[in-house]
Amino acid sequence: MRAVNHTMRNRAKLTGWLFIAAAVLMICLFYFYPMIQALLLSFKTGAGANLQFDGLSNYKRLFSDKTFFTAVKNTFLFLIVQVPVMIVLAMIISVLLNDSKLRFKGFFRTAIFLPCVTSLVAYSVVFKYLFGNDGLVNLALMNMHILSEPIQWISHPVWAKVTIIIAITWRWTGYNMIFFLSSLQNIDNSIYEAAKIDGASGPRQFFSITVPLLKPIILFTSITSTIGTLQLFDEIMNITKGGPGNATLSISQYIYNLSFKYTPDFGYAATVSYSIVVMIIILSFLQIKLAGDDK
Amino acid sequence: MKTFRRSFIYIFLSVVALISIFPFIWMIISATNLSVDVTQGRMLPGTHLFDNIRKLTEQINLVQALWNTLKIALTTTVLALVIASLAGYGFEIYRSKAKDIVFNLLLLSMMIPFAALMVPLYQMFSKLSATAPLIGVNTMAAVILPTFTTAFLIFFFRQSSKMFPKELLEAGRMDGLSELGLFFRIYMPTMKTTYSAAAIITFMSSWNNYLWPLIVLQTPEKRTIPLLISNLGSSYTPDFGVIMAAVVISTLPTALVFFLMQKQFVAGMVGSVK
Numbered sequence: 001m002r003a004v005n006h007t008m009r010n011r012a013k014l015t016g017w018l019f020i021a022a023a024v025l026m027i028c029l030f031y032f033y034p035m036i037q038a039l040l041l042s043f044k045t046g047a048g049a050n051l052q053f054d055g056l057s058n059y060k061r062l063f064s065d066k067t068f069f070t071a072v073k074n075t076f077l078f079l080i081v082q083v084p085v086m087i088v089l090a091m092i093i094s095v096l097l098n099d100s101k102l103r104f105k106g107f108f109r110t111a112i113f114l115p116c117v118t119s120l121v122a123y124s125v126v127f128k129y130l131f132g133n134d135g136l137v138n139l140a141l142m143n144m145h146i147l148s149e150p151i152q153w154i155s156h157p158v159w160a161k162v163t164i165i166i167a168i169t170w171r172w173t174g175y176n177m178i179f180f181l182s183s184l185q186n187i188d189n190s191i192y193e194a195a196k197i198d199g200a201s202g203p204r205q206f207f208s209i210t211v212p213l214l215k216p217i218i219l220f221t222s223i224t225s226t227i228g229t230l231q232l233f234d235e236i237m238n239i240t241k242g243g244p245g246n247a248t249l250s251i252s253q254y255i256y257n258l259s260f261k262y263t264p265d266f267g268y269a270a271t272v273s274y275s276i277v278v279m280i281i282i283l284s285f286l287q288i289k290l291a292g293d294d295k
Numbered sequence: 296m297k298t299f300r301r302s303f304i305y306i307f308l309s310v311v312a313l314i315s316i317f318p319f320i321w322m323i324i325s326a327t328n329l330s331v332d333v334t335q336g337r338m339l340p341g342t343h344l345f346d347n348i349r350k351l352t353e354q355i356n357l358v359q360a361l362w363n364t365l366k367i368a369l370t371t372t373v374l375a376l377v378i379a380s381l382a383g384y385g386f387e388i389y390r391s392k393a394k395d396i397v398f399n400l401l402l403l404s405m406m407i408p409f410a411a412l413m414v415p416l417y418q419m420f421s422k423l424s425a426t427a428p429l430i431g432v433n434t435m436a437a438v439i440l441p442t443f444t445t446a447f448l449i450f451f452f453r454q455s456s457k458m459f460p461k462e463l464l465e466a467g468r469m470d471g472l473s474e475l476g477l478f479f480r481i482y483m484p485t486m487k488t489t490y491s492a493a494a495i496i497t498f499m500s501s502w503n504n505y506l507w508p509l510i511v512l513q514t515p516e517k518r519t520i521p522l523l524i525s526n527l528g529s530s531y532t533p534d535f536g537v538i539m540a541a542v543v544i545s546t547l548p549t550a551l552v553f554f555l556m557q558k559q560f561v562a563g564m565v566g567s568v569k
Contacts, residue, residue, distance in 0.1 A: 016388070016390075017385075017394075018385075019389065020382045020394065023378050023382035030416070031412065035411065035415075038412070038415050041414065093308070096308060099304075108311075108312050111312035112311055112315050115318075116553075117553045119505070119521050122521070122524055124528075125527075128528060129533070130318065139336040170314070170315070227405075231410060237505075241529075251410065252410040252506075255413070256413075260510060266418070270414055277406075277407065277408060
């Protein structure tokens with residue numbers, strides 16, 4: 001009897017492993033194995049397929065590479081300006097939409113989520129023309145006499161960055177809003193009733209009840225947005241191509257250029273790509289730490 | 296005071312909604328107009344939609360590209376749903392310490408940026424081109440293989456499995472169903488909303504995928520819609536009407552999938568984020 005039970009339990013264990021086997025295999029094969037390959041590559045130099053081990057020379061090159069630092073600076077600027085703006089905006093919108101007395105809720109929610117159905121390439125192309133020198137945005141602003149002459153949205157180093165930030169915010173705010181909304185719907189209404197009886201004002205309720213309860217979602221959305229921004233590619237490639245100069249070059253686009261646009265240098269490209277890995281690990285760790293500490 | 300605040304909320308939300316919708320309105324209107332009308336800021340629908348589509352099909356093989364993208368997106372979605380739901384179910388139902396460790400390791404793959412993978416993956420598929428030309432560079436398989444298993448989707452299914460009534464499984468076992476039978480006959484039909492939400496997410500991201508296909512698909516007849524849109528957008532003398540027609544056509548399938556399945560999507564998302 002005992003032996004039978006034992007084999008049954010072993011079989012159940014084995015079945016469990018069989019259910020997850022395919023997924024584990026695929027992730028090892030297409031994430032972890034290439035990851036190790038990239039690490040090995042980062043110690044090799046050479047053009048195209050002719051690669052030789054060359055110690056730390058790629059890493060030395062990295063620290064004196066001005067283009068790399070420009071790309072890092074750009075990417076962090078996008079990160080520091082765009083992610084907080086977007087998260088706060090998504091949170092405000094979701095709190096407003098969560099009001100049970102609000103009308104046309106379905107319409108507002110669908111409209112604000114709509115940007116998420118476009119491909120990054122499609123919306124980038126649309127934004128490129130909306131913000132062109134003689135694009136609709138300039139035309140409208142000039143007709144309304146807000147501007148006297150067109151802004152060089154795409155071809156001025158500062159405005160090009162602004163255009164990219166506006167574009168990403170347009171595309172992703174609704175996406176983040178959905179996470180806030182679904183988590184707001186799980187908050188028990190009686191907490192707010194109690195707060196109202198205690199005489200807490202709307203803003204007071206927002207900061208002392210809503211924000212603390214939303215903390216896990218704030219952490220989740222800020223980590224995924226950070227990872228997304230550090231990987232920024234499609235918009236840059238299709239709106240500004242990294243220009244003017246290198247004013248909007250992102251790290252991902254630099255890696256793409258090193259591998260597939262200039263003379264292919266896979267070894268150095270892998271080195272640059274590891275810098276993103278390190279940044280993602282450090283930033284995610286910091287965000288988790290920050291969220292855990294200010295309790 | 297109260298009505299003042301109310302109207303402020305409505306105005307704010309309306310402005311946000313308008314900004315969200317406006318690019319869609321503009322691209323649809325522009326798709327029906329001539330390039331010159333678009334640059335002059337014409338905001339009324341024109342009569343040139345079919346001309347624009349005809350000109351577009353003269354420049355590129357639109358049908359071929361749509362077909363390529365659809366094949367890739369559908370295959371990816373089916374494979375992704377099967378593999379990820381099996382895994383999510385396996386991790387939750389046959390839970391053990393060792394599996395929890397494996398699960399956490401898989402989650403780490405979400406932190407790996409694609410930029411770090413693209414060069415080794417490209418090398419991997421280039422090497423395969425010689426020995427296994429059917430899955431080497433410039434094939435549909437090369438686009439699909441590295442993208443269909445994601446830790447996010449496994450996580451998504453595992454979270455939803457937490458709410459799955461486990462008594463159903465016991466009842467099924469009593470009735471003599473095998474472990475796989477339980478999964479296909481009981482779990483799958485019960486978790487329809489989760490599958491719908493996962494299908495929308497996967498279909499959309501596969502349909503819209505750009506960077507990996509850009510690297511791995513090299514000949515024009517293999518290319519997907521985002522690659523063609525990107526190419527049209529980079530020409531020096533853009534025909535705005537034609538480009539916007541292409542953008543509208545490329546956006547229609549994902550918009551349609553979203554609108555048809557919106558209810559299940561929201562239900563599925565809510566279920567798994569809890």
